[in-house]
Amino acid sequence: MSDNMTTSTVIFDGNVFSLNAVKKAAYRHLKAFTADISIIDKQIQCVLTFPTPLSEKGRLQVENEFKKEVLDQDLREQLHVETAAVRNVILAHAFSKTGLTTDEPVSDN
Amino acid sequence: MSQFQTIERYQPTRSTYQLLPFRFTPLDEHQYVLTNLAGEYIVLNRPSLHDLLAHRLSNVDPAYIDLRARHFLMDESAAITPTLLSLKLRTRYQRLAEFTGLHLFVVTLRCEHSCPYCQVSRRSQDTQRYDMTPEAANAALTLAFRSPSQHIKIEFQGGEPLLNFPLIQTIVLEAESRNQTLGKDLAFVIATNLALINDDILSFCRDHAILLSTSLDGPKDLHNANRPRPGGDSYERTVRGITLAREVLGHDRVSALMTTTEASLSRVHDIIDEYVAQSFNGIFLRPLSPYGFALKTRSYHAYNTERWLTFYRQGLDYIIELNRRGHDFAEYYASIILKKMFTSDDPGYVDLMSPAGIGIGAAVYNYDGSVYASDESRMLAEMGKDTFKLGHVLTHTYEDLFTSPALLDPLEESFAYSNPMCHDCAFEPYCGAEPVYHYAMHGDFVARKPESEFCRRNMETFRYLILKMENDPFAKRLFLQWANR
Numbered sequence: 001m002s003d004n005m006t007t008s009t010v011i012f013d014g015n016v017f018s019l020n021a022v023k024k025a026a027y028r029h030l031k032a033f034t035a036d037i038s039i040i041d042k043q044i045q046c047v048l049t050f051p052t053p054l055s056e057k058g059r060l061q062v063e064n065e066f067k068k069e070v071l072d073q074d075l076r077e078q079l080h081v082e083t084a085a086v087r088n089v090i091l092a093h094a095f096s097k098t099g100l101t102t103d104e105p106v107s108d109n
Numbered sequence: 110m111s112q113f114q115t116i117e118r119y120q121p122t123r124s125t126y127q128l129l130p131f132r133f134t135p136l137d138e139h140q141y142v143l144t145n146l147a148g149e150y151i152v153l154n155r156p157s158l159h160d161l162l163a164h165r166l167s168n169v170d171p172a173y174i175d176l177r178a179r180h181f182l183m184d185e186s187a188a189i190t191p192t193l194l195s196l197k198l199r200t201r202y203q204r205l206a207e208f209t210g211l212h213l214f215v216v217t218l219r220c221e222h223s224c225p226y227c228q229v230s231r232r233s234q235d236t237q238r239y240d241m242t243p244e245a246a247n248a249a250l251t252l253a254f255r256s257p258s259q260h261i262k263i264e265f266q267g268g269e270p271l272l273n274f275p276l277i278q279t280i281v282l283e284a285e286s287r288n289q290t291l292g293k294d295l296a297f298v299i300a301t302n303l304a305l306i307n308d309d310i311l312s313f314c315r316d317h318a319i320l321l322s323t324s325l326d327g328p329k330d331l332h333n334a335n336r337p338r339p340g341g342d343s344y345e346r347t348v349r350g351i352t353l354a355r356e357v358l359g360h361d362r363v364s365a366l367m368t369t370t371e372a373s374l375s376r377v378h379d380i381i382d383e384y385v386a387q388s389f390n391g392i393f394l395r396p397l398s399p400y401g402f403a404l405k406t407r408s409y410h411a412y413n414t415e416r417w418l419t420f421y422r423q424g425l426d427y428i429i430e431l432n433r434r435g436h437d438f439a440e441y442y443a444s445i446i447l448k449k450m451f452t453s454d455d456p457g458y459v460d461l462m463s464p465a466g467i468g469i470g471a472a473v474y475n476y477d478g479s480v481y482a483s484d485e486s487r488m489l490a491e492m493g494k495d496t497f498k499l500g501h502v503l504t505h506t507y508e509d510l511f512t513s514p515a516l517l518d519p520l521e522e523s524f525a526y527s528n529p530m531c532h533d534c535a536f537e538p539y540c541g542a543e544p545v546y547h548y549a550m551h552g553d554f555v556a557r558k559p560e561s562e563f564c565r566r567n568m569e570t571f572r573y574l575i576l577k578m579e580n581d582p583f584a585k586r587l588f589l590q591w592a593n594r
Binding site for chain 2: 086087
């Protein structure tokens, strides 16, 4: 086996992580690798292709960063769902009666 | 019945708090920065972030108190939080409803300097066809006053605008006349290299409260190398002009901007010292933009983002040390970002606006009557790409221009709230959409953000400012002062 690798495979459990979280994490790393993502038996398989060959240490570092980012994306999804109602209330209140839309009553004050 | 709460009331509890919307991004290896809807930030380590999201944070944890105070969570004692967040958010975006406040009039593209980094592609000074006509200026003024903004700032740009000073006089007098009935808050700025300044021009500027904004790239040798002109005396003329202008207009009526060339990179202390020697209260450390001669002469590609960041960090560190020694001096790019971090008052800096500042923050009336969405848009047009041309002052109405697809499409497409990566970036409240830069460099209004040098430069700057404040209480106090100027 060569010391320097141009591809690597990382697998995520589809019961734990969403496909969207994995895709978003891969996007953030597109300078470090391109990812071919597929689902096989509820496992999200990511084949990473590096633009230049990486040492074993370098490959592990990139994979770990990718895994951390997938976890962050998963947490962001949870947060997004959990705060959806209050976010809508805040946004609706913030932009009500600003005159930015034509069909809303605008106060004289 | 006891008058007091039971002891259990004061025990640490797993509070039943509710999370409020926020975004988080790694700050360094161990810490995250979190920002809420109003742009307020807090720094947490990874375990605390996970505890927060899993509702495991105790209500006596110091982080809990901070998170509640800064609207990242609410409990039964802070039910008013959503209303407060709404008000802050509304204040932050109020500039949108005001619409265009800055109107740039390119009264001529002629210039007597021949700077190799010129981003506007100036023309030699004897070519009159690069002057704006009075008819075009009059029509542009009508458009500027159609803006709903109560604050109208007219900035005269070039080339060197003083080469067409008679037109500046005409526009100023006509604007003041029209404003007698409109009653807007009207201001004028001339962006000039000051080489041609004289007593008559200064008297007019004094009588009409016109501000002057000039270029000063650093000490004499650096400035003159960056900014060649016949006689090689750009520095001498600029410094003389600053002195004269301050005598006639007042000290604070003259400001200066620097541009960073490759020759500047090793001399950030010298550059800052020059600004101190010329009695300026601050400096705007500014990289080159990818337009005009800066691209043609390869000035733009002479240094990369990493070298720029090193230059910027060295400069900022030096300025902090100057302040530590008692010298009141600011860095203006950091000040803009810090205002966005610590106040609800958006400074309206076009590069750091989302929705983008094009058209909304500024409009440009070019020498030939063309209307562009920003200064960078007309720079791009001089390179043969008129993607951001909205129309012409003599043939298009205000409605045609400001509902043009050339404006609305990039505004909509580049809106950071709905862009990949920006959407969940904690720095989004401080950053900008910048469709013109991304179009110039990547060929579309959004670009892939992991490949965007704009994104990298700004993300690293935000990180640097926040880490400075986390690690240096003096820097934090100083930065708060800059934010509230």
